[in-house]
Amino acid sequence: MQAFTQNIRNMYGVGVTGLARLREVLCSHGCEERIDRIEVQDPGVARALGFRGSPTIRINGSDIAAEHDCPPVDAMACRLYPGAENPGVPPVEMIRQAVRRACGEDGH
Secondary structure (H helix, E strand, O other): OOOEEEEEEEEEOHHHHHHHHHHHHHHHHHEEOOEEEEEEOHHHHHHHHHOOOOOOEEOOOEEEOHHOOOOOOOOOOOOOOOOOOOOOOOOHHHHHOOOHHOOOOOOO
């Protein structure tokens, strides 16, 4: 099994679907699930963590939407992921691509 360090940073009560999707993708890649969940409820903490909205998902320190680099935010709001059907819910393919990059399977 591949070992990753994942950090899910999300506003309280938001991001459950993002977590479920992340777990699904990790499982489908045969990856060990080591997810650190960090509840962000304060703008100061958001700034310190480089929070980009809920959920902010990083794999090995890299944001899953790195190619769509959005700036950190102070607001406690849902993140708007490019290609997402709903606010705060990252597309499954975006998560898959991030896992592939972390595994070195992206062809780069």
